[in-house]
Amino acid sequence: MPLNTVEELVAQLREGGARVTTARRLVLTVLVEGSQHPTAEELLATVRARAPDVHASTVYRNLEELERLGVVVHTHLGHGPATYHLASEAHGHLVCESCGATLEAPRDLFEDMAQGAKRRLGFVLRPYHFAVLGLCAACAARATTAQP
Amino acid sequence: MPLNTVEELVAQLREGGARVTTARRLVLTVLVEGSQHPTAEELLATVRARAPDVHASTVYRNLEELERLGVVVHTHLGHGPATYHLASEAHGHLVCESCGATLEAPRDLFEDMAQGAKRRLGFVLRPYHFAVLGLCAACAARATTAQP
DNA sequence: AAGGCTGTTGCATCCAGCTCGCATTTTGGT
DNA sequence: ACCAAAATGCGAGCTGGATGCAACAGCCTT
Secondary structure (H helix, E strand, O other): OOOOOHHHHHHHHHHOOOOOOHHHHHHHHHHHHOOOOOEHHHHHHHHHHHOOOOOHHHHHHHHHHHHHOOOEEEEEOOOOOOEEEEHHHOOOEEEEOOOOOEEEOOHHHHHHHHHHHHHHHOOEEOOOOEOEEEEOHHHHHHHHHHOO | OOOOOHHHHHHHHHHOOOOOOHHHHHHHHHHHHOOOOOEHHHHHHHHHHHOOOOOHHHHHHHHHHHHHOOOEEEEEOOOOOOEEEEHHHOOOEEEEOOOOOEEEOOHHHHHHHHHHHHHHHOOEEOOOOEOEEEEOHHHHHHHHHHOO
16 A cells, blocks of 8 residues: 655655665655646756756656556656656646646546446546646636627 | 538538638548548558648648637547547547457447546546547457466 | 749758666665 | 665767758839
8 A cells, every 4th residue: 555755755765676766765755746747858957956967868767667667657747748656646737728727637537437438448448648638617707708 | 410411511611711722621531531540640641642742741730720620620530640520430440459459439339437436536528539448359369368 | 944932852960768888876684 | 794776977860850051032113
């Protein structure tokens, strides 16, 4: 059962046979303490605030390895860079095509679709990797009133 | 009501005030006649089979313009390049994370989720731009039997 | 049918967002 | 403390696409 303190995550690394380095510990720390949906570049910047010599490729390789170990996951919210968060916080995303607002999808929103896909196609949904696009309430309202 | 012959699509272009060039007509032709989910590069290759001097950036710019006019849409099926198809054929996609298989989602699969999002969040779903990932029937079966 | 305005093209170059190869440094087990 | 394996810094390279510009071609007018 993965939890969310740096020490618990570090323990997960050791169990997976990975070494614990300063860069790696910092990446985890930033993910635990930092903003919700950081990109690799934002992570790098925050890590560098504490350890200026960490290289971009180190962060990319760490994120890759952490993902392989099931500690973090990445999500594509739109056309820009991927965003990263702890695997224990995995959730679906709804992103507004018009204003870019990002909403966390309620846990059960995908439930019916997942059951339908399973029953009809045998397909097991893991709908967290890509956001689902659409129009947020405000933009949807604006779009309909703007129609002649 | 957009239909699927090149001439109808060309008419849509003229209505939108765009000019009809050889390159543009060829892109449409390939989309009408060609494979299901071509990438920009595959489109380019097929277009060049008929008109070898068409440049890559022309295809990218045409796809952008055709999208602006509502004639084509692009979809991200995974981490690779985007895929393009006619807007009249828009549909959701389910992509297997394990084997890469791409399924067209039945039209109504997103319905319940769309209604739930609308009712609870006011969010209007347009779930065609990104695929929804998961495991296809075969890979899901293999994954569960492989567990000790 | 010719002219001309303006959208479109070819070309070269640039860009973001990673990814890789390699020599050097660190880590964790003995 | 020692050593093999793993991780890092650094630079170069890569994919997929965007952009600035001069030359060209559609389409409208006359």
